[in-house]
Amino acid sequence: MKMSHLFAPTLREDPGEAEIVSHKLMLRAGMIRKLAAGVYSLLPLGLRVIQKVSNIIREELNRAGAQEIFLPVLLPSELWKETGRWDVYGKELFRVKDRHDREFCLGPTHEEIITDIARNNIRSYKQLPINLYQIQTKFRDEIRPRFGVMRSREFMMKDAYSFHATEECLQKEYKNMYDTYCRIFDRIGFKYKVVNADSGIMGGGFSQEYMVLADTGEEEIFYCEECAYAVSSEAKKSDNCPKCEGKSLNKTRGIEIGHIFQLGTKYSEGMKATYLDENNEEKPFIMGCYGIGVGRTAAAAIEQSHDKDGIIWPMAIAPYKVVIVPANSEDPEQMVMAKKIYGDLNHEETVLDDRPGRLGMKLKDADLIGFPIKVIIGKALKDGKIEIKLRKSGEVKLVEIGKIVEEINDLL
Numbered sequence: 363m364k365m366s367h368l369f370a371p372t373l374r375e376d377p378g379e380a381e382i383v384s385h386k387l388m389l390r391a392g393m394i395r396k397l398a399a400g401v402y403s404l405l406p407l408g409l410r411v412i413q414k415v416s417n418i419i420r421e422e423l424n425r426a427g428a429q430e431i432f433l434p435v436l437l438p439s440e441l442w443k444e445t446g447r448w449d450v451y452g453k454e455l456f457r458v459k460d461r462h463d464r465e466f467c468l469g470p471t472h473e474e475i476i477t478d479i480a481r482n483n484i485r486s487y488k489q490l491p492i493n494l495y496q497i498q499t500k501f502r503d504e505i506r507p508r509f510g511v512m513r514s515r516e517f518m519m520k521d522a523y524s525f526h527a528t529e530e531c532l533q534k535e536y537k538n539m540y541d542t543y544c545r546i547f548d549r550i551g552f553k554y555k556v557v558n559a560d561s562g563i564m565g566g567g568f569s570q571e572y573m574v575l576a577d578t579g580e581e582e583i584f585y586c587e588e589c590a591y592a593v594s595s596e597a598k599k600s601d602n603c604p605k606c607e608g609k610s611l612n613k614t615r616g617i618e619i620g621h622i623f624q625l626g627t628k629y630s631e632g633m634k635a636t637y638l639d640e641n642n643e644e645k646p647f648i649m650g651c652y653g654i655g656v657g658r659t660a661a662a663a664i665e666q667s668h669d670k671d672g673i674i675w676p677m678a679i680a681p682y683k684v685v686i687v688p689a690n691s692e693d694p695e696q697m698v699m700a701k702k703i704y705g706d707l708n709h710e711e712t713v714l715d716d717r718p719g720r721l722g723m724k725l726k727d728a729d730l731i732g733f734p735i736k737v738i739i740g741k742a743l744k745d746g747k748i749e750i751k752l753r754k755s756g757e758v759k760l761v762e763i764g765k766i767v768e769e770i771n772d773l774l
């Protein structure tokens with residue numbers, strides 16, 4: 363991609379509407395633009411990050427045996443009335459009527475819909491277990507949408523639902539999803555904790571949240587230094603670790619990006635969703651559900667990793683991994699070399715800053731957008747060398763021209 367062609371309208375100043383750093387930087391880096399309160403358009407750089415997060419999620423869920431589906435956004439009220447959530451959800455549910463005065467909502471979550479599919483299509487224990495997921499736009503009419511894509515009214519989620527004949531089978535899949543989420547967040551490069559949580563409006567039994575650690579996080583987390591135990595402030599019952607006697611819990615802050623639930627039979631009993639067990643008896647499905655906020659994941663990466671100059675993307679979800687910057691766009695030798703290196707690298711992950719203008723301006727944009735690797739072609743070219751600068755560590759290396767492509771590819 364050439365920078366002169368890339369639609370990334372960067373801003374020099376902090377936008378007044380933004381309260382937190384991820385929101386400010388996503389606006390300033392030209393990743394997103396606001397359409398209405400809590401409703402954002404994704405521009406090319408924003409979409410690329412969202413797609414990279416989605417691809418990691420998809421790869422790991424497929425590997426874990428889940429199957430991708432795609433459910434409607436427009437959901438008939440009848441199913442929501444079966445579980446009582448049409449009333450319980452209150453004003454956060456976006457409600458619409460069609461021309462025949464039939465009531466619908468814009469889905470904030472899909473337990474009712476997936477349970478309806480299961481009861482109509484799964485008859486026997488032999489068809490179990492099954493885990494179905496989707497990556498899709500969700501809606502929630504937040505009373506006070508804020509923090510950009512962190513707490514918006516329209517947002518991208520991965521939601522998965524599993525169906526089981528036995529409690530043991532649910533436990534096994536819950537552990538499978540627990541491990542899968544760890545692989546996803548490890549691949550992205552997060553520092554995070556898994557905390558015991560309150561299930562809230564989802565109901566059911568045990569649940570855990572995946573919290574990205576960040577000083578700016580909106581939630582308090584309590585954790586034990588001796589073991590892996592961690593708990594959210596809503597679910598905390600004691601100041602001490604329940605596993606390590608007498609050990610008091612430490613406090614930190616985090617951003618919730620994932621939540622896994624053991625739902626049990628809450629939805630299947632409410633909706634009379636049953637299968638036939640090996641004795642030919644009707645039994646309600648035992649269910650689990652597993653969510654990841656895709657937009658939140660991108661925003662949390664920025665909250666966890668940024669500096670005064672801009673975003674410091676983890677390599678795995680950077681919109682582009684490499685930017686090539688000729689120091690003087692009017693120097694023909696530098697431009698020829700820049701184009702040659704660009705030609706030798708993977709165009710999918712490389713931006714060539716071919717714009718006229720000062721080096722300082724180009725480097726400012728590069729740091730704001732957060733390319734992990736800057737390749738700067740400047741005065742050292744006369745000595746046969748090119749500079750590589752790493753966004754995260756600030757480390758600078760002078761590399762011989764003949765080794766530059768190999769050196770960059772080793773860093774990817």
Ligand SMILES: [Zn+2]
Nearest residue numbers: 586589603606
């Ligand atoms: Zn402990």
